[in-house]
Amino acid sequence: MTITEPTTGAVPDLDAARAALRSRLLDDGVLVDLGSPGLYGRTGVFERVYAAVDAAGVRSQADLGADVLRFPPVETLTAFERTDYIASFPDLAASVSAFTGDDRTHRALLAARERGDRWEDFLEPADLMLTPAVCHPVYGLVGDTVPQSGRTFDIVGDSFRREPSLDPMRLQAFHMHEFVVIGTPEDARAHRDGRIPGMRALLESFGLAIDVVPANDPFFGRVGQILARNQVEQSLKFEFVTPVYGPDHAATAISSANLHEDHFGTAFGIRTPDGEVAHSACVAFGLERITIALFAAHGTDPDAWPETVRAALAL
C-alpha cells in the first residue's frame, strides 16, 4: 500500500487545481468529455462565450485591413516539411494515414479487427499532417515576392498538437485567431510590438489579470533546450499570460505576439521587392484558452459575470 504524503500548507496542488477546474467545466455543462485527455465537445454556453471572444478580437484588429483566410485541420506534408516543425516539436506532430487497399486487403483488415488486433497498420501515410499552427499554410501561398508594403492576413483554422493533458487549458484540438504580417524586417517587428498594448488592454477589459512575458516554447530534446534558451534570450516571442490557477502557480499563456524574423521567409523563399528575404510576425488570440480563462475567473454562468466584462465582450 502506498502512503501519499498530504499536500503541505498554503500552496494548493497544481494538479488538484486543474482537476477542480476541469470538473467544474464538465459538471456545469460547459465542456463534454470525449474520452481522450484534452479532447472535448463544447456546449451552447461555451460557444456563446467563444464567439464573443473571437468577435472582440476581430474588432480589435479591424484597422489592419487584413485579408481573410480560413484553413482546414490538415495541411500537406510538403507544406509541413518546409516549416521544419518535426525537428523542433516531433512529440506534438500528428500525421494522417488512410486505407488504399482493395476488397481483399479490406477483408484482412476486418479479420484482424475481429481477432482484436490493431488494424491501423493496414493504413498508409496519406501525405497529410494535422496542422499544428494555423499560420503555417499561409507562407506557401504568397508567392516568391510580397509587395514592399507587405501582406497582412486574418487567419483562423483548427490546430492540433498531440499533448494529452487533464489541464483544461491544454487542449489537443484548438483554434487560434492569428493576424500575420509578411514584409520588411521593420514592418514585421512593428507589427509584433505595435499590437501588444492593444491586445493587453483587450484581455484586461475581459476582467483577466495579464502579464506579458517572453515565451518559452517546449522545444524537444537536448537540441531543443538550446533553441528554447535562444528563444528567451532573443525575446522573439511574447505571451499574454493570466494566473488561471491562482497566484501560487505559473500563469498560463492565452495569446501571443511572435516575431519569426526570416524563419518562414527563408524556408518558403519569400522576398520583398528590394531583394531582401521577407520577415514575418504574428499576433494570435488563443480562442479556447481565453474562453476557459473567462469561465475560470468569472464562473460558468456568463449572465452573472460583471457588467464591465459582459460589455467588453458584447455578451
Next chain:
Amino acid sequence: MTITEPTTGAVPDLDAARAALRSRLLDDGVLVDLGSPGLYGRTGVFERVYAAVDAAGVRSQADLGADVLRFPPVETLTAFERTDYIASFPDLAASVSAFTGDDRTHRALLAARERGDRWEDFLEPADLMLTPAVCHPVYGLVGDTVPQSGRTFDIVGDSFRREPSLDPMRLQAFHMHEFVVIGTPEDARAHRDGRIPGMRALLESFGLAIDVVPANDPFFGRVGQILARNQVEQSLKFEFVTPVYGPDHAATAISSANLHEDHFGTAFGIRTPDGEVAHSACVAFGLERITIALFAAHGTDPDAWPETVRAALAL
C-alpha cells in the same frame, strides 16, 4: 502518342465542367489551392456566404430547441469503432499517428528525413481518428437511456473523408450542420420526414433547383454493393440534390435527411425508458457544398446575386 477522341456533340464533359468551376473559384479568389485535391483555403468572400448559409440553416431549425454541441476534428478510436465505419467506408477513413519516441529515436527520424526517406514510420497510431461524420461522437454521450420525449442536438464540427478529387463539390475536409433526434422509432422517423419540406423550401429560396432523391452512399467493395442496394430499397436516407454541372449531369447532394433506425442505438446501447432500443435520425446541411453551389449558380460576386437570394440569405 495517344489520340484522344474529341468529346461528341451536345453533352459537355463532366470533368471539364468540374475543372471550369474549380478554376473560376480559384481565379476569382473564392478558394485557395493548398496543394492536395479537395483541400482549400477559404477567403473572405467564401466565409461571408458560408456564414450566411449556416445562419439561415440554424434559423430554419430554431423551433427544434436543440442542445448545441460542437466537436473537434478528431474522435477517439473507441468511439469510431462503435460506428462500424471501417467496415463500410474503409477508403474514406483516416487515422492519426504521433511520435512517442525519445531523443535518440528523434535523431534517427531526422537522419531518415535527411536521407530523403519517409519518416512517418517513426510515428505510432495515437488511438484517434479524423471524424468522418460529425454526429458520430454524440451517440456515446447520451448515456444508456434517453427520455421518452427524446433528445435533440444541433451539431457542427469538422468532418474528414479521404477522397481526393478535383471536383470542388467534393472536399476532403468539410463541415455539416446536423440536427439529430435520438428517441422512439416514431420520433426519429417524424424528424427525418417532417424536416424535408422546410429544408427543400429553404434551399430553393437560395435560388437553387432542388430534387429530393434516395441516397446512394459509396459503400466499399462487394459487400458494400449489397449495403448500397439495401439503402436505396429501404429509402432510409434522402438527399437534397442540385444540378451544379447542368441538366446533362447527375445532380450533386448538398444536404441530407437520414433515418438510422436502430443502427446507433444498438451500437451504443441506447434505449428509451420503455426498454426499446432508441432510434435516431439526422438532417444535415452540407455547408461547403451549399456555399459552392451558390457560387456556381449565381457567380462569384455575392453583391451581384439576385435580390431574392440575398434576402433569403440575409446577405
